Amino acid sequence: MGRGRVEVRRIENKINRQVTFAKRKNGLLKKAYELSVLCDAEVALIIFSSRGKLHEFCSGSSMAATIEKYQRCTYDVLEVEATQDPKKIQSHYQEYVELKARAESLQRAQRNLLGEDLAELNMEELDQLENKLDKSLRQVRSSKTKFMLGQLDELRKKEDTLLETNNALKRKIEEIDAELQSSWNANAGDRNMIYNNQAAQLQYNFESLNYNDALQIGFNPMATEQQNNLASSAQTGTNRYIPGWML
DSSP: OOOOOOOOOOOOSHHHHHHHHHHHHHHHHHHHHHHHHHHOOOOEEEEEOTTOOEEEEESSSOHHHHHHHHHHHHHHHHHHHHTSOHHHHHHHHHHHHHHHHHHHHHHHHHHHHTTOSOTTOOHHHHHHHHHHHHHHHHHHHHHHHHHHHHHHHHHHHHHHHHHHHHHHHHHHHHHHHHHHHHHHHHHHHHHHHHHHHHHHHHHHHHHHOOOOGGGSTTOOHHHHHHHHHHHHHHHHSOOOOOOGGGO
16 A cells, blocks of 8 residues: 655644654755765755754765856856847746746645635635635535446446356256256166166066975985875875885
8 A cells, every 4th residue: 555645735843843854854965965976966955944054965076166166057047148138038037927926826726725824815715715615525526426426337237247147157057957857867767777677587587496306405206206196196086005104
């Protein structure tokens, strides 16, 4: 998160103003020194505090030499301007005065909008300032409302898009469920058919098995034959022979 914008204005608290002056002065001197070293530039810095105390920095041989160099450059410019047409000079000066007055008026209006220097205004000027503030406030609120409505429209569009995506996913899930259910039913029918075939095969195998007396322990073929003959004689009544083992 970036730092907020710091409003540049006069610090009313005296102690805070002195602390800020000391910090900013040291920073400015450091920047001047770095500029002279990094860029090989001749830098001269002069600062007077609110109490009139002098603070200076010079990267050249001396401050006097740098000031002299500055004056030579300034005088050369003045001499060049002096050689120009006096009417042109007057025109430039008039333009400078007008721009300066306009800048001061704008600065004063800005201070008034911030609630400063209101004691110098009369009732009419205060009414005009109030109307300007009301108009500015309405414009700010209108811009804020438009911005919020734009954000609301974007959120609604996002909501519609998400709903469409959700419905598409729901339909896809239902299709997948239907396919799985159909596959399960088909597999269940196949499994029932296989189970019935296996059950029928097992039933057929059990019914096809014949009882074999020869598998009994102590089986006697002669005794079995005699029993069969006795049974046959008992049914027909024609054979009255009794075997010796029955006596």
